[in-house]
Amino acid sequence: MALEKLVVEGGRRLHGEVVVGGAKNAALPILSATLLADGTCDLGGVPRLRDVDVLARILGVLGLQIERDPLGRVQTRILSEDASTAPYELVSMMRASFCVLGPLLARRGYAKVSLPGGCAIGDRPVDLHLKGLRALGAEIKIEHGYVIARAQRLRGANIYLGGPTGCTVLGTANVMMAACLADGTTVIEHAAVEPEIEDLANFLKAMGASIDGAGSHRITIRGVRRLEGCRYDVIPDRIEAATLMMAAVATGGELLLKNVDPTHLEAVFDKLREAGVSVARNCKTVAVAAAEPLHEVELNTLPYPGFPTDLQAQMMALMCTGTGASVFTDRIFPDRLQHVSEFKRMGARILNVNNTCVVLGGSPLQGAPVMASDLRGGAALVIAGLIAQGQTEVRRVYHIDRGYEDLEGKLRALGAVIRREADELPEKPPAV
Ligand code: EPZ
Secondary structure: OOOEEEEEEOOOOOEEEEEOOEOHHHHHHHHHHHHHEEOOEEEEOOOOOHHHHHHHHHHHHOOEEEEEOOOOOEEEEEOOOOOOEEOHHHHOOOHHHHHHHHHHHHHHOEEEEEOOOOEOOEOOOOHHHHHHHHHOOOEEEEEOOEEEEEOOOOEOOEEEOOEOOEOOHHHHHHHHHHHOOOEOEEEEEOOOOOHHHHHHHHHHHHOOOEEEOEOEOEEEEEOOOOEEOOEEEOOEOHHHHHHHHHHHHHOOOEEEEEOOOHHHOHHHHHHHHHHOEEEEEOOOEEEEEEOOOOOOOEEEEOOOOOOOHHHHHHHHHHHOOOOOEEEEEEOOOOOOOHHHHHHHHOOOEEEEEOOEEEEEOOOOOEOOEEEOOOHHHHHHHHHHHHHOEOEEEEEOOHHHHHHOOOHHHHHHHOOOEEEEEEOOOOOOOOOO
């Protein structure tokens, strides 16, 4: 894969309007759920992302035909159910693909899926996923880095799925998908309540599943014999929307966002308003503007409906432009701080005490070459580049491409000076 970088000229004020894309974190489990369907699924709002491409390759290995039509809608159809192994080479590229486990097990009675391993934001355990599937009667072994799961017939159960930091989003998705074809009723207690889980449940119900309580901490699934392909549209991406809001406000600009569900962003609006940002919304649009110099906030990330961990880095970039001292603690992924050292290279003054970061505003950022190490941290570095004096090069753009469709194009349309270039690696130094 040729490495690329985004080159950003700072100091331009962003303004205008943007249409938000479909939610990556809804599209990925929904695409996995098409493994459960008899017949064709027709999906709208599936964003063009590297993560979607990787999952599509895995689903292709698992016998699914996936095509995107000229209108951008994605159609899936099962061609073969012989293969049930999701290989390490692909699963390790995108850990959310672990959520093919539940549907494969429920539909085919056997699944071999690589353990996803960790990633840049910290350890990514799957113990709760396996606990839930075992409760449904699956026999699960871990051999040579793979989860091997077998079940002649899954049977409904009462499952408590709460973890050390609250709920598991994809764990809830895996168990809910498997329970749809189990014999009897399953109750998932302390289920994740993210909008993406509710969207997955709505998709499963459109296929004929019987689910109550999605979006609450108690989800009840009554097993059915089969699920039919259907037409469905994925919800808007609340994380992309908020990332763009923060980018515009960080430059002292304003932005009108279309195709947004404001009810998914109440905690974000609350924190932005606390910082001094003007936020106006109606049922499908949001308008934000930098109303005054931003003042300090204290931010803890929490499971939904709390402030999302996926916006922690972007908010930190925004608060580098503020006055006063802002305090950040990521309660979901405490190590999700790779962006901090990069911000410091740009002149940010940030103290890190036991994974609580204090951002001392008031010092202007200077453009610099920086390195993305995860998708949200990469987007945060672009925001920092937009507000820095001079030029910033954000390397390893493939991290950003995992979760943002044409980020630079959307920002350029709002007035940013940003371009994508090949990133020539330095010649290998001569051996000494
Ligand atoms: C989802 O990941 C999202 N990914 C992440 O977004 C998001 O950061 C995360 O939820 C939290 O909101 C997708 O939806 C594809 P979790 P997921 O299981 O489901 C612990 C992005 O930027 N845990 O909810 O993998 C875990 O250690 C990505 O788009 C267990 O202990 O996260 C963490 O502390 C990054 N055991 C907490 O739960 C388990 O079996 C939340 O993890 C599973 C999780």
